[in-house]
Amino acid sequence: MDTKVISSGKHYSALPASYVRPESERPKLSEVSTCENVPVIDLSCTDRARIVKALAYACSVFGFFQVVNHGVSKEAVADMLRVATEFFSLPVEEKLKLYSDDPSKTMRLSTSFNVNKEKVHNWRDYLRLHCYPLEKYVPEWPSNPSSFKDVVSNYSKEVRALGYRIEELISESLGLESPRMPRVLGDQGQHMAVNFYPPCPEPELTYGLPGHTDPNALTILLQDLQVAGLQVLKDGKWLAIQPIPDAFVINIGDQLQALSNGKYRSVWHRAVVNADKPRMSIASFLCPSDDALISPPESLVEEGSVAVYRDFTYAEYYKKFWSRNLDQEHCLELFKNSRNPAAGSDTSSSILKTS
Numbered sequence: 140m141d142t143k144v145i146s147s148g149k150h151y152s153a154l155p156a157s158y159v160r161p162e163s164e165r166p167k168l169s170e171v172s173t174c175e176n177v178p179v180i181d182l183s184c185t186d187r188a189r190i191v192k193a194l195a196y197a198c199s200v201f202g203f204f205q206v207v208n209h210g211v212s213k214e215a216v217a218d219m220l221r222v223a224t225e226f227f228s229l230p231v232e233e234k235l236k237l238y239s240d241d242p243s244k245t246m247r248l249s250t251s252f253n254v255n256k257e258k259v260h261n262w263r264d265y266l267r268l269h270c271y272p273l274e275k276y277v278p279e280w281p282s283n284p285s286s287f288k289d290v291v292s293n294y295s296k297e298v299r300a301l302g303y304r305i306e307e308l309i310s311e312s313l314g315l316e317s318p319r320m321p322r323v324l325g326d327q328g329q330h331m332a333v334n335f336y337p338p339c340p341e342p343e344l345t346y347g348l349p350g351h352t353d354p355n356a357l358t359i360l361l362q363d364l365q366v367a368g369l370q371v372l373k374d375g376k377w378l379a380i381q382p383i384p385d386a387f388v389i390n391i392g393d394q395l396q397a398l399s400n401g402k403y404r405s406v407w408h409r410a411v412v413n414a415d416k417p418r419m420s421i422a423s424f425l426c427p428s429d430d431a432l433i434s435p436p437e438s439l440v441e442e443g444s445v446a447v448y449r450d451f452t453y454a455e456y457y458k459k460f461w462s463r464n465l466d467q468e469h470c471l472e473l474f475k476n477s478r479n480p481a482a483g484s485d486t487s488s489s490i491l492k493t494s
């Protein structure tokens with residue numbers, strides 16, 4: 140890479156070689172169709188049992204869904220998108236003051252995914268922030284644009300409340316009492332990735348982010364309404380998720396897959412890029428506390444059997460996740476309980492290489 144970030148204002152007429160995927164790993168964009176039946180859950184519905192039923196279906200069959208009437212204010216969302224756009228429009232020298240490729244840093248501007256570990260880079264820059272507790276992390280956030288800290292603090296609080304509410308509903312959908320999931324997950328951390336994908340000269344040859352699952356519990360994704368790019372793997376096929384107004388995409392993460400004993404699916408997803416327009420997405424991740432013990436409740440483990448995954452702490456899992464490349468096999472595969480006869484392997488990673 141000749142510059143550290145790709146949002147440098149430099150025009151690329153061809154994709155630099157370090158971003159070019161081998162033929163078998165390319166996105167094959169012309170073969171991707173739009174997902175026509177994305178579950179959309181209206182959280183203002185007064186029939187709670189109906190929401191819970193819709194969630195159970197969405198989490199077990201899709202591993203993701205969209206929520207509308209979710210309680211995060213339109214102003215908070217609009218302000219967040221505005222400061223994110225302003226941040227990535229800053230002069231590159233200003234942005235580079237925040238650059239780091241050390242994944243252990245709690246605030247950094249970076250590029251691709253894990254530049255020091257990966258073989259092929261991804262057409263993405265991102266600002267990564269820790270957002271909880273706010274009083275600990277806000278002081279290290281960017282102060283340019285000047286409204287950044289206020290706007291992102293407010294957005295983070297509203298999104299956190301939404302995430303906890305969804306986790307309670309997810310508990311109920313698994314037949315557990317509603318505080319069960321948030322209680323097991325402890326005092327959850329909250330991280331944010333503000334993703335910026337500049338126009339890409341050869342989008343067929345690379346990714347914004349290759350297929351991956353999220354290592355955390357729950358992801359709340361704000362998609363750019365103007366430019367699509369999110370795709371999910373469903374029944375072995377990549378499907379494009381069209382943004383809908385005033386909605387968030389919610390992804391089940393690896394920890395909820397483990398805690399539900401594999402009943403709910405941490406969905407494989409990826410971001411593709413396009414030649415014409417920049418794209419922005421803002422992912423908020425709810426992460427179990429480091430010492431949270433990830434172990435499914437007995438009621439979800441078949442009598443006479445053992446859990447699909449062995450018990451582990453989130454700290455152990457997170458360390459393993461960042462020690463690898465993004466587009467390898469599902470990290471949960473490494474935590475399988477060999478004594479569970481149902482512990483077949485996840486074949487999706489082979490689809491990632493060949494589809």
Ligand SMILES: O=C(O)CCC(=O)C(=O)O
Nearest residue numbers: 332334368369410420422
């Ligand atoms: O940009 C997107 O739509 C997906 C972002 C994503 O998957 C991530 O930040 O982990």
